[in-house]
Amino acid sequence: MSAKSPVIVDLRFHPEQVREGLKNAFPGREVINRADPSSRDRDLSGVDYAVLWKPLDDLFLRAKDLKVLFSGGAGVDHVLQLPGLPDLPLVRFVDHTLTTRMSEWIVMQCLMHLRQHVAYERQRAKKVWAPLTQPEASELTVGIMGMGVLGTDAARKLKIMGFNVVGWSKSKKDIQGVETFAGPELDAFLGKADILVGLLPLTDETRGIFNAGLFSKLRRGGALGAPIFINAGRGGSQVEADLLKALQTGVLKGASLDVFETEPLPSASPFWTMDNLEMTPHSAADSDIRALFAHVERQIERFEAGQALENLVSRDAGY
Ligand code: NDP
Ligand code: OXD
Numbered sequence: 001m002s003a004k005s006p007v008i009v010d011l012r013f014h015p016e017q018v019r020e021g022l023k024n025a026f027p028g029r030e031v032i033n034r035a036d037p038s039s040r041d042r043d044l045s046g047v048d049y050a051v052l053w054k055p056l057d058d059l060f061l062r063a064k065d066l067k068v069l070f071s072g073g074a075g076v077d078h079v080l081q082l083p084g085l086p087d088l089p090l091v092r093f094v095d096h097t098l099t100t101r102m103s104e105w106i107v108m109q110c111l112m113h114l115r116q117h118v119a120y121e122r123q124r125a126k127k128v129w130a131p132l133t134q135p136e137a138s139e140l141t142v143g144i145m146g147m148g149v150l151g152t153d154a155a156r157k158l159k160i161m162g163f164n165v166v167g168w169s170k171s172k173k174d175i176q177g178v179e180t181f182a183g184p185e186l187d188a189f190l191g192k193a194d195i196l197v198g199l200l201p202l203t204d205e206t207r208g209i210f211n212a213g214l215f216s217k218l219r220r221g222g223a224l225g226a227p228i229f230i231n232a233g234r235g236g237s238q239v240e241a242d243l244l245k246a247l248q249t250g251v252l253k254g255a256s257l258d259v260f261e262t263e264p265l266p267s268a269s270p271f272w273t274m275d276n277l278e279m280t281p282h283s284a285a286d287s288d289i290r291a292l293f294a295h296v297e298r299q300i301e302r303f304e305a306g307q308a309l310e311n312l313v314s315r316d317a318g319y
Helices: 017-021 096-114 117-125 151-160 181-189 241-247 289-304
Strands: 007-011 031-033 049-053 068-072 141-147 164-169 179-182 195-198 228-231 254-257 277-278
Touching: 007 017, 007 195, 017 241, 017 289, 031 195, 068 289, 096 117, 096 151, 096 195, 096 228, 096 254, 117 277, 141 181, 151 164, 151 181, 179 181, 241 254
Parallel strands: 007 031, 007 049, 049 068, 141 164, 141 195, 164 179, 195 228, 228 254, 254 277
Antiparallel strands: none
C-alpha cells in the first residue's frame, strides 16, 4: 500500500490552537504546518492537499503537485484572489460549529437592537434611569441578504425568537415560514426589512452592494423608527462612506458590524467612536480548529475513495 500523502497546513490564524489541534488530526499522515519556522524550507513536492487561510506567498510555487485545496473558513474571496492559484477543486468550510456561532451572533445583534441596548448604554454613561418603549420581535421584519448555509440557519433561529424573516438570494428558495426573494426582486425585499442582515460572500456582484441607494430603500417608520444594518458577510460589500453618512443622518438608526473594508479596522476610523454602532473584530463565526481538521479529513477520505467532494466552490460564481 502506498504511503498517505502529507497535508500542508498554511493558516494565518490562531497559531496556538492550530498547533494544539494538529496533535490529534490527520492520523497516519505527515502534516507540514507552515506556521512552524522549521517547516518553511520543506520540500513540498508530492503533497496532494493544502488547508489555507492567507497562506505564505510561495505556497503554490513550491507545492506543485497539489490535488485539492481547502479553505480554512466558509468564505473563499481571500483564496480566489491569491496570485498563482492553481486550477484545482476548492472546498470551503461548512460545519455546524461555524453555522451555530454565526447564528448566535446574528440573533444577539438583532436582540440588542430590538431591546435598545445601544440607547441604554448611552443612558448608563450619563446615569440616566429611563425605561424606553419596548416593541416586540413580532413587530419587526429581519431581511437576510444571502440565504445560504448561514442565512438559512439564522432565519430559522430568528423565527424562534419571534421575528418575521424575509430572505434574498441569487436563486429562489423555498423555506417554511420565510418569504423569499431572488435577484431582481431586491427592492421589494428591502421595502419589508426593518433590520437588514448581510450574509453575502464577496464577489464582483456583491462588492459595494450595501450603499446609500440600498439603505434608502429599507422600510422606514417601523417599530424601531428607522432601519438597522447588520453585516457579518464581508466588509468589501459595504461602502463605508455611505454607511457612515447613513448612521450620522438617521437614514439608519444603528448598525452592527463584524467585517470592514480594511481589517484590522484602522485606528483613524470614525466607526470606533460612533455611539449607534455595535462592532466585533471579524469574530462572528471563527473556524473551530478541531472541526476544521475533522472536516478536511472527511473530505480527503471521500476524495481518496473516489467519492465527490462536498461544499465545492464555483470559480465562476466566486463562492
Ligand atoms: P453560502 O455560499 O452557503 O451562501 C451564500 C448566499 O449568498 C447564497 O444564498 C447565495 O445565493 C447568495 N448570493 C451570492 N451572491 C449573490 C448575488 N449576487 N445576489 C444574491 N444572492 C447572492 O455561504 P455561507 O452562508 O456559508 O457564508 C456566507 C458568507 O459569510 C461567506 O462567504 C463569508 O464571506 C461570510 N462569513 C463570515 C464569517 C465571519 O466570521 N464574519 C464567518 C463565516 C462566513 P444562492 O443560494 O442562490 O447561490
Ligand atoms: C470565514 C470567516 O469566511 O471567518 O469563515 O470570515
